[in-house]
Amino acid sequence: MSNWTIKEDLSLINLIINHLKEGSTMSNAYRDAAEMLNKDVSECEYRWSKVLSDFYSEVSVFAHLKDKLYTE
Structure with a gap:
């Protein structure tokens, strides 16, 4: 895995x-x-899933539910 800059994270x-x-x-x-x-x-x-999503947990939960709802 490569290093990430703050600009890349954002x-x-x-x-x-x-x-x-x-x-x-x-x-x-x-x-x-x-x-x-x-x-x-x-x-x-x-x-996203291991580093950033903890800071954006609401977005992550929404994304997970949305993917589940629309792919099943």
């Missing part, structure tokens, strides 16, 4: 929040973040 956070506001999925957010930040999708997913 970009990932903003991208995920924007995707969710638009009704998109976390999978799409991770894919777009990976492309934008020149990282692997797995790095973006790990960074």
Whole structure:
């Protein structure tokens, strides 16, 4: 896994929040973040779920529920 800068963290956070506001999925957010930040999708997913989501738990819970509701 690569190192992350504060700017990259903020970009990932903003991208995920924007995707969710638009009704998109976390999978799409991770894919777009990976492309934008020149990282692997797995790095973006790990960074969000293991490092950043604790600070944004409400967004994370909403995203999880939304993905469950619309993919089942």
